[in-house]
Structure formats: C-alpha cells, structure tokens
Amino acid sequence: MVGTCADLADRSGLSRVLSLAEARPLEVLLRLSDCLVREPRSAVVGVTGPQGVGKSTLISSLARELSSGGSRVAALLVDPSSPLTGGAVLGNRLRIRDLPSEAFVRSVWAEDERAVPLRALTALEVLEAAGYDYVIVETPGAGQVNTSILRISDLVLVVLMPLLGDEVQAIKAGLMEIGDVYVVNKADVPEADLMYNYVKPFAKGRPVVKVSALYRKNVGELVEVLRGELRRRSLEGSIERKRAERRRYLLEEALLELLHDAIREELGGLASEELLKRPDALAELVRDLKARLANRIVAGP
Ligand SMILES: Nc1nc2c(ncn2[C@@H]2O[C@H](COP(=O)(O)OP(=O)(O)OP(=O)(O)O)[C@@H](O)[C@H]2O)c(=O)[nH]1
Ligand SMILES: [Mg+2]
Known part of the structure; x- marks a missing residue:
C-alpha cells in the first residue's frame, strides 16, 4: 500500500507519497497521522x-x-x-x-x-x-x-x-x-x-x-x-506559534475540502424534479450532509 509512514524512509517512497498527496491529500493526512x-x-x-x-x-x-x-x-x-x-x-x-x-x-x-x-x-x-x-x-x-x-x-x-x-x-x-x-x-x-x-x-x-x-x-x-x-x-518561541498557525491553515483547508466533496455528492444525487419542487430542501440537505461527513471521517475519504 502506498502512503504509509515507512515510505518516508527513502526518496522513491517519499516521491510516491507526494504524488498521492497531490491527488488525494486528505487520504495522505489520515494515513500518515502517526508520523506527522x-x-x-x-x-x-x-x-x-x-x-x-x-x-x-x-x-x-x-x-x-x-x-x-x-x-x-x-x-x-x-x-x-x-x-x-x-x-x-x-x-x-x-x-x-x-x-x-x-x-x-x-x-x-x-x-x-x-x-x-x-x-x-x-x-x-x-x-x-x-x-x-x-x-x-x-x-x-x-x-x-x-x-x-x-x-x-x-x-x-x-x-x-x-x-x-x-x-x-x-x-x-x-x-x-x-x-x-x-x-x-x-x-x-x-x-x-x-x-x-x-x-x-x-x-x-x-x-x-x-x-x-x-x-x-x-x-x-x-x-x-x-x-x-x-x-x-x-x-x-515564535516558531511554535508559526507551526500552530500552519496547522490551523491545513485543518481549515482539509475541512473545506471534505465539506466540498460531501456537498457535491449530496447535490449530485438530487434529481432535477426534486430541485424544482422542493424549495424547502435545505433543512433536509443539512441533516444528510452531517451524516455523510460523520461516515466519511469514520470510513476515511
Ligand atoms: N544576472 C543575473 N541573472 C539572474 C540571477 N539570478 C537569476 N537570474 C536569471 O533571471 C531569470 C529568472 O530566474 P528564475 O530563477 O527563474 O526567477 P523566478 O523568480 O523563479 O521566476 P518565476 O518563477 O518565473 O517568477 C533567469 O534567466 C535566471 O538565469 C543573478 O543573480 N544574476
Ligand atoms: Mg521560479
């Protein structure tokens, strides 16, 4: 499996992890969480x-x-x-x-x-x-x-x-x-x-x-x-503050990406008739989205 902590030990492994990070960054962050x-x-x-x-x-x-x-x-x-x-x-x-x-x-x-x-x-x-x-x-x-x-x-x-x-x-x-x-x-x-x-x-x-x-x-x-x-x-001590700021940025971006994916999936599943006939769809969508996000975190992206 590509994208494990052991891959970081040599250049070719590192290159593979970085290629995966380019395509599926969330997956890499979750898989490597033990060695970050x-x-x-x-x-x-x-x-x-x-x-x-x-x-x-x-x-x-x-x-x-x-x-x-x-x-x-x-x-x-x-x-x-x-x-x-x-x-x-x-x-x-x-x-x-x-x-x-x-x-x-x-x-x-x-x-x-x-x-x-x-x-x-x-x-x-x-x-x-x-x-x-x-x-x-x-x-x-x-x-x-x-x-x-x-x-x-x-x-x-x-x-x-x-x-x-x-x-x-x-x-x-x-x-x-x-x-x-x-x-x-x-x-x-x-x-x-x-x-x-x-x-x-x-x-x-x-x-x-x-x-x-x-x-x-x-x-x-x-x-x-x-x-x-x-x-x-x-x-x-300002390096540690900087590092915390970078992590905050990373988490913001990771959560946004997760949310975007879930929203696209959620809306992609809606038929045109539903979009036309259900002006009240928002409340239901928010509920479904919450469930979808919870599943993603448990199951991985
Ligand atoms: N004379 C001179 N030319 C330089 C020097 N450093 C870079 N150059 C030339 O300036 C040009 C641009 O260099 P790059 O290193 O690509 O500049 P850059 O800022 O990374 O460019 P972008 O990524 O496109 O914004 C190249 O032709 C370099 O050879 C220097 O110290 N002296
Ligand atoms: Mg350049």
Missing part, C-alpha cells in the same frame, strides 16, 4: 517576489550552500499554472535543475495564485515528517501579494532585483510588508546598489542582503542571516 511531527523539525523558509527576480535560481544556490554545510534540504515550488498546460511548472523545474543531487525538489500546482492549496500544505507536512532540516517554498508574488506564505513559513524571504520601476511596483504590491529578510538579487547587474539603497529604508531594520544567485555570490552571507533569524525566532 509533534515538534517543529524543519525550518520552513518561504521565498516570494515578482516574476523573474531569480527565486528559483536563489533556491538552487541556497540549497547548495545549506547542503554543503551538512543540512538536508527540500524545495517545494508552488506554481500557478496547470501541469496540463505546462508553462511555469516546467519553467521552475527547468531553472531549478542545478539543485544539488542530495536536495529533494517537488512542484505542486496551485489553481489560485494567492493561496497555498491543500496539496501543498500536505506536501509540507510530509517533507517535515521525512526529516528535512530545511523546506524552502517558492510562491509567486506577481500581481497581488500572496499572504498565504505568511501562514506557512517560519521565515519569509522576499526577493527583488534591480530593474527600472521594479522597486516601485514591489512597494505598491505590499511586498515590503511581508518579508522577514530582503534579498536584492542579481547583484552582478550595475544597478544593484541603487536598488539596495532604495529598499533599505523600507525594510525598517529587517536585514537586506545583496546576492547574485546565478553566480553564487554572497549566498553564504545570506545563509548566515537566515540561520541567525531562525535561531532568534526559535529562542523567542
């Missing part, structure tokens, strides 16, 4: 920022740096385009291909670019249960800021790059509100200092680090900053 962690184990670092700033490239460089220091690293790429239409999923997968071989990478599809879907929340739980020291999550920051990243990450890293107008857009989009650490990427480009000086006051004391992800410049310094920030949060 009770104490925070992985540092969950969210990486966001406008399109093309170098998030995927930075994740590769970070993974390389962290792995060479002996940490186990997994990357989870939340991508808004469907695997059926290709697009960004393929893009992220391709650009992240120089990830060190010991790191684990997985992309998950999100139909709504402002949300982290249940399949991604489940993948996070699974990766943490598998014992990764770091789980780095990439979410798109194009258009409206994805605030869901705040609910899943211990630390949010906002990536920016030097380009005309980009700084103004980032600030308008609210990116300067959500970061714990700011990265001005593409430091190899001459305008990088301008961007750095522009961003610095908006960061209000939070660290701003200039790196070149592509040429792996200053990535070690960034890792030191990340480690320092994580340590500080761990001492303050």
